[in-house]
Amino acid sequence: MILVTGGAGFIGSNFVLDWLAQSDEAIVNLDKLTYAGNLQSLSSIANDPRHIFIQGDIGDAELVAHILKQHRPRAIVNLAAESHVDRSIHGPEDFIQTNIVGTFRLLESVRAYWNELDAAQRQNFRFLHVSTDEVYGSLAQCEPAFTEQHRYEPNSPYSASKASSDHLVRAYHHTYGLPVVTTNCSNNYGPYQFPEKLIPLMIVNALAGKPLPVYGDGQQIRDWLYVADHCSAIRRVLEAGTTGETYNIGGWNEKPNIEIVQTICALLQETCPGSSFNQLITYVKDRPGHDRRYAIDATKIERELNWRPAETFETGIRKTIDWYLSNQSWVADVQTGACRDWIKKHYA
Numbered sequence: 245m246i247l248v249t250g251g252a253g254f255i256g257s258n259f260v261l262d263w264l265a266q267s268d269e270a271i272v273n274l275d276k277l278t279y280a281g282n283l284q285s286l287s288s289i290a291n292d293p294r295h296i297f298i299q300g301d302i303g304d305a306e307l308v309a310h311i312l313k314q315h316r317p318r319a320i321v322n323l324a325a326e327s328h329v330d331r332s333i334h335g336p337e338d339f340i341q342t343n344i345v346g347t348f349r350l351l352e353s354v355r356a357y358w359n360e361l362d363a364a365q366r367q368n369f370r371f372l373h374v375s376t377d378e379v380y381g382s383l384a385q386c387e388p389a390f391t392e393q394h395r396y397e398p399n400s401p402y403s404a405s406k407a408s409s410d411h412l413v414r415a416y417h418h419t420y421g422l423p424v425v426t427t428n429c430s431n432n433y434g435p436y437q438f439p440e441k442l443i444p445l446m447i448v449n450a451l452a453g454k455p456l457p458v459y460g461d462g463q464q465i466r467d468w469l470y471v472a473d474h475c476s477a478i479r480r481v482l483e484a485g486t487t488g489e490t491y492n493i494g495g496w497n498e499k500p501n502i503e504i505v506q507t508i509c510a511l512l513q514e515t516c517p518g519s520s521f522n523q524l525i526t527y528v529k530d531r532p533g534h535d536r537r538y539a540i541d542a543t544k545i546e547r548e549l550n551w552r553p554a555e556t557f558e559t560g561i562r563k564t565i566d567w568y569l570s571n572q573s574w575v576a577d578v579q580t581g582a583c584r585d586w587i588k589k590h591y592a
């Protein structure tokens with residue numbers, strides 16, 4: 245079996261659901277269930293014996309050691325993190341604790357477990373660390389997309405904490421020989437994304453007739469990847485990636501934020517003719533230190549592992565909007581408590 249951390253979050257829940265749809269190999273899912281973790285996203289596998297959910301912290305060494313001893317995973321996919329840039333600006337502490345200290349403690353627990361395996365198991369074991377393109381910093385319009393050789397230049401507390409965890413993972417390979425692989429992915433979108441991130445926030449606000457807050461001039465560029473494509477890339481890297489290597493994952497879909505918001509408005513207009521969602525677009529104060537452009541060069545993963553995204557932005561965004569339209573009770577449930585407080589505080 246494999247151990248997935250953060251498997252109740254956005255990418256984690258998609259990964260767990262996709263994995264069990266494609267494989268009979270069981271998953272132990274360790275998730276702290278912060279505001280971003282949601283077991284409702286996994287309700288369709290609530291009675292599936294191949295999924296074992298454990299609520300807990302990746303930084304809890306005793307718990308992690310117990311899980312490793314009891315379940316003896318052949319691989320770990322580390323998705324657990326604090327992931328929202330704006331929250332890291334309001335309060336970096338949790339990002340340091342989970343993304344840096346938590347990853348360090350997880351690596352220590354895994355190293356102790358891995359050292360006790362027999363030679364063949366040690367060789368086949370994998371620790372796959374899921375990271376982000378934000379560690380590379382911001383690109384000017386004329387610069388080429390990030391390759392794996394791009395220097396690390398993180399600009400937010402979030403990206404700095406992810407960069408730090410990437411360095412720890414790298415060091416555990418070089419120093420202790422732990423068989424790690426790291427992936428650096430661009431912006432994901434799709435089902436089960438918490439509506440504090442751009443795409444789900446715009447969909448749910450538009451449906452509620454609320455303002456669509458675009459930071460600054462809306463010309464910042466992100467490279468969008470449908471979440472199922474990220475999941476298939478992680479599976480592929482787990483299966484065939486070379487230890488000690490890093491792989492960039494991206495959608496070849498660079499788009500300015502304002503275009504994303506206008507596309508969402510236009511597609512919603514198709515389902516709700518007569519409404520004028522564009523009128524809800526509201527330019528608001530920019531994010532401090534806002535990175536202007538991210539773009540991933542995903543040539544290496546295509547050349548070496550034969551992976552390419554299956555979705556274009558046009559197909560992925562339609563699927564995403566359909567999902568949010570059909571799952572409004574999921575949205576309503578996550579929009580209570582912590583989510584409501586965040587929206588009130590951040591967009592005040």
Ligand code: NAD
Nearest residue numbers: 250252253254255276277278280281301302324325327432
């Ligand atoms: P998310 O915020 O939706 O989910 C994170 C999950 O981790 C939640 O379920 C949360 O409860 C859990 N968690 C947080 N702290 C924990 C801890 N200390 N111990 C155990 N579980 C904990 O995040 P996401 O968007 O699904 O991102 C998952 C990973 O992918 C992160 O590492 C993120 O940096 C990376 N990533 C995300 C994107 C993106 O666009 N969303 C892109 C590239 C990389």
Ligand code: DAU
Nearest residue numbers: 327328329376377378430431440441442457458459464501
């Ligand atoms: O690039 C990968 C990263 O993508 C991941 O590592 C992060 O975990 C993930 O959250 C995401 O970070 P971003 O900051 O790019 O995503 P977010 O959805 O917060 O914002 C996307 C863009 O939209 C960004 O330029 C800021 C802008 N934005 C965002 C919000 C929430 C707005 O204009 N208005 C908003 O209300």
